[in-house]
Amino acid sequence: MHPLCQPGQPMMAPSSRSNQWFLWLTHALLLAALAVSPHAKAEDNPYSSHYQAQNEGNHLHSLQANPEPQMFSGTHRAEDNIRMLENGYDLMGFSSFEAGEVDAAQALDHGRNIQADNILVYMKKGGGASPASKMEVIKEAVKKGQTLTEKDMATTPGNYRYYASYWAKLPPPLLGIHVIKLVPKKSAQDDDTPHTANSDGVRVIAVIHGSAAEKSGVLRGDQLLSINHEKVDDAAQLSSVVRKYRGKAVTLQLERQGEPLALDAQL
Template sequence: MPAYSLSGQWSLYFKHAAVLAALTLSTATWAEDNPYSLNYQAQNQGNLHSLQANPEPQLFSGTRRDEDNIRMLENGYDLMGFSSFEAGEVDAEQARNHGRAIQADSILVYMKKAGGASPSSRMEVIKEAVKKGQALTEKDVAVKAGSYRYYATYWAKLPPPLLGIHVIKLVPKQSGQNDDAPTNKVSSEGVRVIAVIHGSAAEKGGVVRGDQLLSINNEKVDDAAQLSSLVRKYSGKVVKVQLERQGEPLAAEVQL
């Protein structure tokens, strides 16, 4: 082998190594500069992430947070965490970049105008100063960069569920807490169904959002942990679910 060939191979190796080092450095710098990464707060204790090895997160523009959250839960997703911050114009692709890093399946991004005077309001200030013969500084007439409030939620697709509901525990109102406010006669027993996953056993059995789930096979359900335990206990069986809907008792059969 000619002497210069070995030399050329080493030269090529060092060039590749330099490129890889530069890419590694730029990736670290990108993560540090990404406001979605810097302001991310995880909301799931179980290190939730996509079932895919290398997911490419879908990016959506959110509209109403509460409704969007319910829709995502109903479609079989669970919340991984969120980012919230105020800044100038930030490319939404940075939200996707962070989603790749944490292995999210879907991302909802919300953006709305924050502080900073609008062009029309600045013009009014200038007009008023001219009328009064007041002097204006460069700061008064400068065009300020827009400021926005950003909020992004990160979601992972869950495995097919046995029952397919998301619930919360309702806490009875304490005596003396806003006694003048109107009250709804809703049972505090059991757990409240806040979302029913589409195509799940619960949906097929007739369970709907807003139901109060009281028991499974006559075993009382006091919280989400107990519900999960009972669902695992009766996995593969048909169970009788006792509900309360708008104050009325209701029974349903569900195939787990």
């Protein structure tokens, strides 16, 4: 069974009307208990209990009042992250854990609680012997004339490694790039030497579609050095300079594959 699928519930025919009444009453009491204890579900949700916010001081959430998160099956985490950034989303946080079969609805429940717009879920088979591997053990025992116990015959439930990232849509950006500050690698002979960035400016890791940066021709991998000759050495400085020139035409000084480049943009 695919771990994102909700496990099927066995159907048992009631032996009498009293059994049927007992099952109905038990179900009603369970619903009442859940209604009285609203936090029980969250505590039992591994996506909630293993959630880590990307930035504890930044309460990022959907721009919608009551968002209904959209959930997708992720493929390659790094590439998916870039695509989300390019489409105007920012990472709120992630959940990472190992467990048996977990209902996908629990990822959605947590997404609603933190007001996420999109959720990417990744699954990978973890530990636990499969039925096929158990069959090999049985065949080998038969060949050697060994006695098997019930434990040997039992199939160990498989575990899955789960990872879910939660994203919120950002307001329309002024410039529209995500950047990082690159630093040089240390060498054996200069461990005691102070290290600075191997080049000025910041590296563009994603360009938001439809943004001023994309329209001006900025590409992923460019090194942004300055805006209107005002140096940009980190993300905070970039944000400050961009706000300063809000609504104005600016010139971006960049470096692309080692060559200087100037592009005009309208913020």
